[in-house]
Amino acid sequence: MCEGCDEPAPFRDGDGEPYLEVHHLHRRADGGADDPGNVVALCPNCHRRRHHGADGDTFNEELKAYAEDRPY
Numbered sequence: 001m002c003e004g005c006d007e008p009a010p011f012r013d014g015d016g017e018p019y020l021e022v023h024h025l026h027r028r029a030d031g032g033a034d035d036p037g038n039v040v041a042l043c044p045n046c047h048r049r050r051h052h053g054a055d056g057d058t059f060n061e062e063l064k065a066y067a068e069d070r071p072y
Contacts, residue, residue, distance in 0.1 A: 002043040004049070019044075020043060022039050023040050037067065040066070
């Protein structure tokens with residue numbers, strides 16, 4: 001499930017697994033960690049929304065709030 005829109009992965013990869021993209025909430029280039037607490041799994045549409053959408057920064061803040069509330 002996409003952690004941005006709560007929809008199932010839009011397609012399966014070559015191995016038949018659901019395909020989602022990893023998004024770092026705090027950029028690695030800015031010192032963000034490469035660990036589960038700093039990433040979310042997004043469908044390609046949500047990932048492009050974050051990086052190229054007019055509301056990308058606001059969306060990333062929503063994703064950060066979501067990630068803070070996850071049980072892991």
